[in-house]
Each structure stands twice: as C-alpha cells, then as structure tokens.
Amino acid sequence: MKFLTTNFVTCAVKGCLSSLEAFPLKYEDCQLVQEETEYKPEFISHMLERLEWNAIVQVAKDLGNDSLPATKPEGLDPIMEDSQAVLKDLHTLLMETQIVEGKMSCRNCGHVYHIKNSIPNFLLPPHLC
C-alpha cells in the first residue's frame, strides 16, 4: 500500500463512520520498501489539494519520519522549475513509499487492520459491520 493511500483510508467499522478519531489510522510495526514508479507531477499536484497535511505528518511520524514540514506546500506548479524539487520529493514519499507489512489501528474503536504482502485486510467480523 502506497503512503498516499494512508491519507484516505479510514476505519470501516460502522460506529466509526462519523468519528473524527477514525482517521488517520495509527501505523505500527510497519515494514517499508521504496519502489520506483513513473513520476507524474500533474497527478501529485492534483492530489495535493485534497491531502490532509496533518495526517501526512502524523503517519510519517508513525513510520519513523520526523522531517516533514508542518504545513502543506502550496502553489506548486508542475511547469515551474522550483516546484519540481518539492513535487519530486512528494512523489517519492506518496507514490514510491510502500507499506508491505504492518498494522493499522483505529484511534476510535481500536480495531486492528493487518497489512500483508502490501494488501490491507479490511474484512470485518459480522458484529462490526
């Protein structure tokens, strides 16, 4: 699972749908790999608008990276040269950083979702649906 996806996935337990605590999930015991993918600066700047930056910083911290800026980079334009370095860094973080094994848990209900072979398991026992 790409780092990008951590900024969108929430707890699937019914009672957590409207909880502000159910996002972002908390990441523990994660094994990461860097995997090269095609650099598409337009996609990064498209997604940047809808990123919750606080959640990006929080999840990066969970994964052992304390070096992100506290505020979201703004006004990036793929055709401007000085934007390119920032977009490239974001691409490396969001698209090329993959969680291959690990646990993510909900801060509201405590449910733990396991990631195995890069695939998060969101199947729920019947009493949580």
Next chain:
Amino acid sequence: MSRPEQIAPPEVFYNDSESHKYTSSTRVQHIQAKMTLRALELLNLDTQDPHFILDLGCGSGLSGEILTEEGYNWVGMDISPSMLATGLDREVEGDLFLSDLGNGVPFRAGTFDAAISISAIQWLCNADTANVDPKKRTLTFFNTLYASLKRGGKFVAQFYPMNDSQTETILSCAKVAGFGGGLIIDDPESKRHKKYYLVLTAGMAERNI
C-alpha cells in the same frame, strides 16, 4: 452453465485455481478489457486532467491494467484473496484492498474523482447465510461510495443482474444514497452480448459541463 453467484460466495468461488483460470483466459481478458473501456467511455472524464479512481471488485486487476494504460491512478477492492494474489503476481500499479463491498467503502469524503466496477456488484444481491440482508449491504455500499467520491464524481458499473428485481434493488439503493443517473443497456436485442451499465453521478459537479 450456472452463474458463479449461484455456486458459492465470491471469496469461495474464486479460489486459487479459479482465479488463475479466470485471469489467464484470453476470452475473459478480452471481455473484461472491452467492458472496462466502455465503462471509461461512459465516465467521460476530462482527459486533460489526472484522475484518482476506485475499482470496486477489482479481482486480479484486469480492469486496473486498463486504467493504468489509460494514465489513471487507482485503488482496487476485492473480497477474494486469490484474485488479489494473482493481481500481485501480475504487478499491477494500483493499491489492492481485501474487503467486502457490502461492508462499505472505507475512504474519507471526497477521496476519488470517479469509480468503476466490472462484473461485481450483482454479488451484493446474494444472501449466502441466513443473517445477511442484501438490501442493507447494497445500501451501505452506495452510501459509503457516495461519500468517498468528490461532488459530481461518477460511478459506472457493468453488472450481471439475475433478474429485474435485482436491478430495481440496485437502482433504488443508489437513489436513496443520493446518486442521480440510471441504467444503460448495450446490445439489448442480443441474449449473448446484452450488457448492463449503471451510470451514476454523486451530486452536482462544481462546474457544469
């Protein structure tokens, strides 16, 4: 031939050998590719802009590979571990989630620009055990999908309804969830080639086209 939905639940039906057989059949590949391209045509996305797409019931990623070829980034969800494992073997670009569509789409509001589903949502209408309520599952699916799409985001689903009442249930749940739109039937006169596409929009787009 029996329909797979009548034999067993999807995660049981698509076991390792079925997943492999399904994915490596050139006939299946051809049909799935054709239906994915048709779904994209019905989505009618602005090709100038990048898009983040959700593929519901993504299976082994046959539809996802088309999305990648067309330049889209995507996330796929499927209930069959074997299908997803086959997708991993094929090194698909999208992120894969093991999950049951009937339990909803676990993404925060406005995550996706659009969503597609190829040959999957008819499974929602199945009650494999006595305490399963297909209507409730279908409604949960559409409610959470609606939320996960940006306003004005579209959802196109090719599906195989077993009868008219399944189609009605699906359409009415989509409407209750807030979707506008309806059904498009390709080749309605042909028993073999007839295809059902649900074409829905989540609320009004920010700008009219």
